[in-house]
Amino acid sequence: xxxxxxxxxxxxxxxxxxxxxxxxxxxxxxxxxxxxxxxxxxxxxxxxxxxxxxxxxxxxxxxxxxxxxxxxxxxxxxxxxxxxxxxxxxxxxxxxxxxxxxxxxxxxxxxxxxxxxxxxxxxxxxxxxxxxxxxxxxxxxxxxxxxxxxxxxxxxxxxxxxxxxxxxxxxxxxxxxxxxxxxxxxxxxxxxxxxxxxxxxxxxxxxxxxxxxxxxxxxxxxxxxxxxxxxxxxxxxxxxxxxxxxxxxxxxxxxxxxxxxxxxxxxxxxxxxxxxxxxxxxxxxxxxxxxxxxxxxxxxxxxxxxxxxxxxxxxxxxxxxxxxxxxxxxxxxxxxxxxxxxxxxxxxxxxxxxxxxxxxxxxxxxxx
Numbered sequence: 001x002x003x004x005x006x007x008x009x010x011x012x013x014x015x016x017x018x019x020x021x022x023x024x025x026x027x028x029x030x031x032x033x034x035x036x037x038x039x040x041x042x043x044x045x046x047x048x049x050x051x052x053x054x055x056x057x058x059x060x061x062x063x064x065x066x067x068x069x070x071x072x073x074x075x076x077x078x079x080x081x082x083x084x085x086x087x088x089x090x091x092x093x094x095x096x097x098x099x100x101x102x103x104x105x106x107x108x109x110x111x112x113x114x115x116x117x118x119x120x121x122x123x124x125x126x127x128x129x130x131x132x133x134x135x136x137x138x139x140x141x142x143x144x145x146x147x148x149x150x151x152x153x154x155x156x157x158x159x160x161x162x163x164x165x166x167x168x169x170x171x172x173x174x175x176x177x178x179x180x181x182x183x184x185x186x187x188x189x190x191x192x193x194x195x196x197x198x199x200x201x202x203x204x205x206x207x208x209x210x211x212x213x214x215x216x217x218x219x220x221x222x223x224x225x226x227x228x229x230x231x232x233x234x235x236x237x238x239x240x241x242x243x244x245x246x247x248x249x250x251x252x253x254x255x256x257x258x259x260x261x262x263x264x265x266x267x268x269x270x271x272x273x274x275x276x277x278x279x280x281x282x283x284x285x286x287x288x289x290x291x292x293x294x295x296x297x298x299x300x301x302x303x304x305x306x307x308x309x310x311x312x313x314x315x316x317x318x319x320x321x322x323x324x325x326x327x328x329x330x331x332x333x334x335x336x337x338x339x340x341x342x343x344x345x346x347x348x349x350x351x352x353x354x355x356x357x358x359x360x361x362x363x364x365x366x367x368x
Contacts, residue, residue: 019218029055031215036109037127038085043075044204050093059086060105066366072197114140126150138174149210151203156231158203165223176244273343274361289327295342332360
């Protein structure tokens, strides 16, 4: 493997760095990095990976561009609204640097594809914005001995860490800090709390910097550490992390198998009770006797909704018996988390309604 004359011109600024040089650039050219998510964090991550000359980049995402994305996702413009994000990114980045290979996967990262995906790459970058996927990525990297560069954003604050770094299972992973997926309502996403547009740009570029350090074995990556950033106070604080002896991933083999089975069952059940917005639009709700229910609070409903009635999640138990008269009941919320919790609650309380209830996939976050 060697660099073309054009590539040597492109990476001149890297060649001037003692830590990289031509030898390091060849390592970057031979590297394979998987990016999960093509949104606020994914845009800067992908652009700077491409610019740095990482030779093989995989991107998995199934979302489409919306107007609300343009506030922080700078790889898109108004003409891209409605298109698949990864299709837009691939076409633009191949023009930006034609010497890298970009593979796009139109899907969600899930239990059925996660392990197979990460095994094909040297390193994984988590650019997602929901907790369930973050845990799945972490667990897949743990089982596959792959290093994970993870970031999270919320408002003006963010955090950055490197998980499962070499020697892999002997270093911290996401579950050493956050053992279990937060309960509904315990932690909101940036879609619910909002985010300053510059924040994902800062965290995304820092994720790429960590990835480059790991690929080239230079500097001090954030192994066994976590960095917290507060842009309002302009504070950067770094803390050491210790391995949690009760981390389920390091438990005995039978416990690990049980955990993986539970995750797989959860995801397969989730898919069975989901409906996309495109599918919803094709339904004549009144004609087919289908009830649409927004389970957000009343102030959220008044601010924006897609129709139906409003029954906040904490009031659902008092109203669910009325659902029996409808052919189907479709729940929705901001991100799809509360609506899926509504589905689970009804399945537990009124199992005879199991085949009647659905949750709107990903909520209405991209419709506002």
